[in-house]
Amino acid sequence: MVLNINKHDADSLAVVDSAGNKLRYGELVEFSEELKRELPNRSLVFVFADNDAGGIAWSMGFINTGIVPLLLNPKIDGELLEQLYSIYQPGYVCVPSRDAKRFGFGQKLSRFGYSLLKTGNMAYPLHEKLSHLLPTSGSTGSPKLVRHSYENVEASALNISTFFQLKKSDRPLLVLPLYYTMGLSVVFSHLFVGATILATDLSMTQREFWIFFKEQKATSFTGVPYSFEILRMMRFFRMALPDLELLTQGGGKLSRELNLQFVEYARQTGKRWIATYGQTEGTARMAYLPPEFALSKCGSIGKAVPNGELYLTDTGGQVIEENNREGELCYRGKNVTLGYALCKEDLALGDTRNGSLKTGDLAYRDSDGFYYIVGRTGRFLKLYGTRVGLDECEHIIKSKYPIECGCVGTDVKMMVYITRPELQEQVKGELVVKTGIVASAFEVRVIPELPKNNVGKILYSKLSNQ
Structure with missing residues (x-):
């Protein structure tokens, strides 16, 4: 199975969510096998998953089964959803059971608080390497999707678990949504090592969020710049969090002031602060700044993740060898996705990138080999x-x-x-x-x-x- 989830202890907890639901590795394996029996034909499914045990069970169950999920924001605007549905015509829709009636489709299966609905749309060809789909632009409803492969999933999980030094005893707090590439990467990398994911949709400003954080002994927190602004507002630096070992940041550039505050917090408390860089097209993470350089190289995205390569090209597409010269940041690695889709026919396409990605970001490399983003080429x-x-x-x-x-x-x-x-x-x-x-x-x-x-x-x- 993907990520070798069938090789972990069946009784070990894979997910605990803030509603009190639990999912064991053995249950996830059994559910994947059930889906394979119930859905023998490869097809597309729209998945509206919350950050809970059921959302992770269904998302990973589909990927393990060969059914291709498009992970979408459960709160997506109705008009945008209609546009996507019209273009991609999924064979199934998977929603929290509370929302099943509003779709008007017949129910195929119900497990873990979610219902699988059969749309009646005809199946069409999907490439054999295609594992799942993610939107390119958050929740703006663009029909442009990123096509991921099973190799991308495995490569991303290996890379991230390596540079974060993840282990089975970890208990990461999942606050980023599953339809967001960095949230999904937290799931991939921790299931890969057999850890227990603590999933929640609670707001970081809610008292219940912090009760869940502390009672479940979260060992790591992954956020975007806005997440860390909220942490500062919540007086995070004064909290006693003895179990917390790792803070990781991605999703855009953090202000230098806030970055330095978390660097200093990590230094004083003996925790690790790791800033990362990535895109959906690179299955989340493509670069990271090792914690020992968090202060001396503050503002840098660092160097390429293990098994990956960063490089710069000029306007003519030639590789830039000199240091301190700006160019377009490019990446090469097995976590580079297959390419885009703009219509359902594109889901039959193979690899159009061949492991290389032009990021659209302008950057330079210093004399120590660390990269810095300075702007963008794209809109x-x-x-x-x-x-x-x-x-x-x-x-x-x-x-x-x-x-x-x-x-x-x-x-x-x-x-x-x-x-x-x-x-x-x-x-x-x-x-x-x-x-x-x-x-x-x-x-x-x-x-x-x-x-x-x-x-x-x-x-x-x-x-x-x-």
């Missing part, structure tokens, strides 16, 4: 740890309102420019609803007209200076 941001396409947000706005708009920004805030002041609040509200990201991540500005070139294309460099 996307990471807002509160979620990658959001600027072009996709423009499409969301223009699909709702008959207006021109232009989106630019940084990982701190997206700036949206429109020409109609009466729609300022509505545009912001639409982006909040469609992306699921907090309102403070967006600022809508009104200008007389959008700057364009002589063929009518928006001049985003000028827009940024408005």
Whole structure:
């Protein structure tokens, strides 16, 4: 089975969630075998999984069975879901049982608080290497999906468990969602070593969250920049957490001030602080900064993960050998995904990347071999740890309102420019609803007209200076 989950002690706990549910390794193996009997034909399933024992059981059960799950935000906007459903026509939908009736499909199977519903759509060809699918841009509902392979799953789990030095006795706290590549990587890497995942959907500002954290003796916490802002707000540095050994950060650049605060906290408490870099297209993690360099190389993404290689290329595609020269960051390794899908026919495609990935990030390498991100070549941001396409947000706005708009920004805030002041609040509200990201991540500005070139294309460099 994938990740060798059948080789762990059957009675060992694989998952404990904050609702009190438990999943043992033996139960996960048996459930995978049951799914294989019940679903003999390879097909696509939309999975709306919460951070709980059932969500992990079904997600991993599908991957083990050969059924291909597309992991989606359970709170995805209805219009966006309809678009995805129309394009990919899944054979099944897997939802928490409480939500089963709203889909109107017949129930095939019910286990662990989830129901598998049969849609009636005809099966179609899926490539034999295809293990699962993830959205490219958070919850904006883009039909563009990332195609992962079984080799990606195994390679990612091996790489991450190696540089984090994971072990069977670990009890990682899973707060990032399963439809987010970094959340799923926590699951892969810890099931690989036979650890016990502590899964929760509780807010980090809830008292119950911290009770669960402490009573279950969490040994590690993985978050995005926004997660660590909340930790600071919750006076995390004053808490007594003797079981906590490791803090890991990804999902975008952390401010230098906050980074240094956690570096100092880790130094004073004897814990490890490891910043990482990755993308969905690289099955989560592609670089990490070893804890011994957390202070001296603060702000660096570090070096490539084990079994991987980072390098830079110039605008002509030639490899940059010199240090301290900017270029596009590229990665090579077995965790590089198969490529994208834009329609259901693309799910029959094989490997279009051949183990190499252009990240779209601009970076340089210092004389010690450490890499630093300095910008992007592509039009996307990471807002509160979620990658959001600027072009996709423009499409969301223009699909709702008959207006021109232009989106630019940084990982701190997206700036949206429109020409109609009466729609300022509505545009912001639409982006909040469609992306699921907090309102403070967006600022809508009104200008007389959008700057364009002589063929009518928006001049985003000028827009940024408005």
